[in-house]
Amino acid sequence: MRAARVLPWFLCLCVVSRYPIHCGAQTCPADLQTECGDPSSEWEGSSSPESPQSSMSKNPMSYRWYNAEEEILGKKMKDWMRFSVAFWHTFRGTGADPFGAPTKLWPWEDGTNSLAMAKRRMRANFEFINKLGVDRWCFHDRDIAPDAKTLAETNANLDELVALAKELQGSKIRPLWGTAQLFMHPRYMHGAATSPEVGVYAYAAAQVKKAMEVTHFLGGENFVFWGGREGYQTLLNTDMKRELDHMAAFLRGAADWKKKIGFNGTLLIEPKPQEPTKHQYDWDAATTMSFLQKYGLIDEFKLNIECNHATLSGHSCHHELETARINGLLGNIDANTGDPQIGWDTDQFLTDIGEATLVMLSVVRNGGLAPGGFNFDAKLRRESTDVEDLFLAHISGMDTLARGLRNVAKLIEDGSLGELVKRRYHSFDTEFGAQIEGGKVDFETLEKKAMEWGEPVVPSGKQELAEIIFQSAL
Structure with missing residues (x-):
């Protein structure tokens, strides 16, 4: 019925499986200590065939609803969706949680945090993107390149990985957005832009400056700010007004730097109510809009709405999207969902057809998302440990949103x-x-x-x- 692309059963890396799988040409294992190549060589990945499928296909590795070139409501599906692979969950996700050790060690990993390992991981990223059939990715700076002892050395590591990414992107693939990871390192335990320590504020600014530069260099279309620790645990030791003033000054500086380097991408703020802090300053779309209006930044930023964050703030994803849309602030969507029985950010792939239809209703009313799009800020379940699960999850997420778009077309046609x-x-x-x-x-x-x-x-x-x-x- 609809032409679609069949994807490989796994990344053609011949991972161990509980059932027999036909494997294509084998690629080098993570340690490279095989006849595939010498230890100093780079991992080159492998290729696999593609063939058409229909919406009635029982092959879980085929798209049943997503057809990139098909036109719906005046746009090709790929232009409505603008799908992007999120590097941090897809290639840095380990399955670890607060109660358990990592459950995943992908075949391209060697257990180190070396530059060589980072490069091999980057090659795996682009092999996956090409086989999935999308042309965008997104990243945190510290997820693609390892930290070093000094900021200068860390920047050098990032430059080396960005140069490789530029080569692997070719003329087709570009970042949907880049961002700076300002929440994991101990220096950011009190926040970044809202830290009471001026040295942390300066370091965070330097990190954003560099991350924005490399995003620009790679042809990125947006740059995201997620204030993972921009908030407070208790007001007893917090000067909230001063911290909000500092955050506004930080974002104003970022907007100024964007213009100075000629970066034409959109700056995006991603609201989230809590976790890891008790209260984050960009609680939801309305709160963030109010902040931007107060500090005269409303024309400099749009919003990156995450569905799971919406539900954590007590709203539906549709509510947050509509709040952003009717105020001209809808810029991008983190396509994920939470579990109604679990009260934290579970970052699951969106598979609910009804929710996807409501999401796409907002997107269509918005006229699309460009230069934004959909990035899968979603991770495999801790118990899903096969490489093929990476494909299954993304195929399911893409098909769900594609089916949502088709449903919106039905609603509009019916009237x-x-x-x-x-x-x-x-x-x-x-x-x-x-x-x-x-x-x-x-x-x-x-x-x-x-x-x-x-x-x-x-x-x-x-x-x-x-x-x-x-x-x-x-």
Whole structure:
């Protein structure tokens, strides 16, 4: 029915499996101590065939709903989606959690934090991207290159990995966005831009400066700020006003540096309510918008909405997307979800068709996300340890959102839901209603109308009908 791409059963690295799998040309194992190549050589990866599949295919390694070149609602699916692989979860995720050790050691890993290992990991990243059939990736600076003893040495490590990434990208692949990891190192235990230590503030600024430069060098389209520890654990030892002032100054400096280096990408802030801090300053879309307005930064930033963060803040993902959209701030989406029975950020791949349809409804109403897109800030479950699981997770996430887009097209073509909403507000489509919406009617005039009209007749909201119409598209 729909042409799609069949992906390899795994990254053609011949990992051990519980059941027989046909393997293509074997590539070098992580230690490189084989006839595949000498220990000083770089890992080159391997290739695999592709073939068409239909939406009725039972092959879990095929797209059933996503067809990059198919046009829906005036755009190709790849232009609605602009999918991106997130380096940190996909290639740095270990399966570790607060209660258990890592469960994953991918075949390309050798257990070190060396530059050679970082380069091998980078090659695995681009092999995966090419086989998945997407053309964007995103990264934290410290996830692609190891820390060193000094900032200068760390920057040199980053430059070396960025040079390799530039080569591997070729003319097709680009970062959807880059960012600086300002939350893992002990120096950031009190925050980065909001740290009470001026030395930490300066170090964080230097790190963002460099990360923005390399994102620009790689042709990145956006740069993200996630304030992982920009908040407080208790107000007893916190000067909240001073910290918010510092964060605003930091973001203003970043916006100025963007212009100075000629980076035309969008600066994005990613709201999150808590975890790891008790309260983070960019709690949700509305809070972040208020912050930007107060400090005169509203024209410099847009928002990167993460669905799992939305639910942690007490909202639905659709609410956060609409809040950002109607205020002209929807820039990018972290495509993930949480577990309603678990109260923390589980970063699961989005597989709920209804939620995906609501997400795509906001995207379509926004006219798309470009230069933003969807990045899979999602990780395999701790118990999923096969390389093929990396493919299965991304295929499922991409297909779910593609199916959501197809459902939105059905809703628009049918028109019933839009008509139901329009009817609810039809009284404001009158001449007098238009005057109210235009701010041309005062309370005295409204009082006269209320006296003239008497008790208003309030029609049904038809919520059940709206839900039936929506469900029928799924």
